[in-house]
Amino acid sequence: MGADKLHINIKQSGFTMLELLVAITLIVIGLSAAASMQAIAVNSNSVANKVSVSSFLAQQVAEEISSRNMSDPLLNSNSGGTYQFVDWSTGVEVLTNSLTIPGAGTFTATYTIKANTYNGATFAGMTEITVTVNNITYTTYKMVL
Numbered sequence: 001m002g003a004d005k006l007h008i009n010i011k012q013s014g015f016t017m018l019e020l021l022v023a024i025t026l027i028v029i030g031l032s033a034a035a036s037m038q039a040i041a042v043n044s045n046s047v048a049n050k051v052s053v054s055s056f057l058a059q060q061v062a063e064e065i066s067s068r069n070m071s072d073p074l075l076n077s078n079s080g081g082t083y084q085f086v087d088w089s090t091g092v093e094v095l096t097n098s099l100t101i102p103g104a105g106t107f108t109a110t111y112t113i114k115a116n117t118y119n120g121a122t123f124a125g126m127t128e129i130t131v132t133v134n135n136i137t138y139t140t141y142k143m144v145l
Contacts, residue, residue: 051136053104058138061109062131070144075127080112083131109133115144 015023061083068075085099100106111131118126118141125145131138 049103050105050134053101054107054133054136055138057099057107057109058131058133058136061111061133062129062138062140065111065113065129065131066140066142070142074113075142075144076115078112078114081110083109083111085109105134107134 065074082097084095084097087094087096087099098106098108109131111129114128114130116122116124116126117128119128125143127142127144129140129142
């Protein structure tokens with residue numbers, strides 16, 4: 001039993017402390033990046049929902065105004081103002097300047113009507129209806145001859 005028997009190959013098993021710290025650091029960085037992306041996605045989804053509802057409401061208001069009879073004085077004059085939403089939340093028809101939609105927010109609409117106008121230019125018999133809901137603008141046209 002000489003000195004040559006002292007050189008027994010010992011296989012290393014497990015991880016060193018340094019390897020463990022590097023692995024934990026990489027996992028923490030990855031998880032924090034995923035959490036950050038999740039927060040950004042939630043915020044972006046909220047903004048997209050508000051823009052979508054604003055666009056829908058602007059189109060609905062423009063269509064409501066456009067659906068009026070061609071002889072309606074509102075369509076044959078230059079006018080504008082705050083749109084009055086119909087609120088049925090209490091079970092009774094109530095006109096209100098703003099509409100609150102759960103999960104989306106509160107919306108207000110303004111409109112302008114320009115008689116004898118098409119795309120900003122004078123055009124007899126055409127009425128330009130522009131509706132803005134929370135900074136989203138929708139424009140439509142109606143012939144009133």
